[in-house]
Amino acid sequence: MEQEEEIIVVPINNDLERRIADAFEIFDHAGNKTVDVREVGTIIRALGCCPNEAEVQEMLVAIEDPATPGNVHLIKFLPYVAQIITEHKFQPASPENLLDAFHALDPEGKGYLTKEQITMLMTQDGEPFTQDELDEMLEIAIDPHTQTVPQYTFLYVHFFFLALA
Structure with missing residues (x-):
């Protein structure tokens, strides 16, 4: 038994x-x-x-x-x-902090990041994205007409991925 x-x-x-x-x-x-x-x-x-x-x-x-x-x-x-x-550990970044981060990445104040910039940042700095994660993020973040990541999309993508988690 x-x-x-x-x-x-x-x-x-x-x-x-x-x-x-x-x-x-x-x-x-x-x-x-x-x-x-x-x-x-x-x-x-x-x-x-x-x-x-x-x-x-x-x-x-x-x-x-x-x-x-x-x-x-x-x-x-x-x-x-x-x-x-x-204890509120591991809280996501606030919109204000994200905006500050975007401005640090866009020191010329263009209001966007290029596809190449965002790809480099997401694969080489910090905790790198996998290719699948990068592809999924770029599909949402990249403006199809300009091939850039506008400031408003930068914030949207962060909260989109939090919602997916």
């Missing part, structure tokens, strides 16, 4: 925890309250947080299930992420 897997009940105490659990459960393909560690960054970003990959790796150290390496159980994920959200 097979040994039945122990089911751990994870109490949900408030709306925030329900929202976190709902996002988690989308990636819980086996229905056993665990997700693959590779899904954690996606789940965190879907909840409106914007950690970089190094920060996601730090999270994994804290929440990965030692009994089943490569997995994260909801029992550890839920309180950890609830605290992150409650």
Whole structure:
């Protein structure tokens, strides 16, 4: 006779925890309250947080299930992420900060960035985009007539990708 897997009940105490659990459960393909560690960054970003990959790796150290390496159980994920959200960690940039960033990238005040500039910035600086991420972003950001990224689109694209997360 097979040994039945122990089911751990994870109490949900408030709306925030329900929202976190709902996002988690989308990636819980086996229905056993665990997700693959590779899904954690996606789940965190879907909840409106914007950690970089190094920060996601730090999270994994804290929440990965030692009994089943490569997995994260909801029992550890839920309180950890609830605290992150409650403490307002990994918040997205404000529109004002984005506008300041755009102006820093456009010191001549042209009001746009070229396709080449944005491609270089997204693939060589900071945390580089993959080619698929870059293609998806350029499809939305580039004005088809001028082949540039206008200032208003720069802000729109940031919030579009947050909504997709």
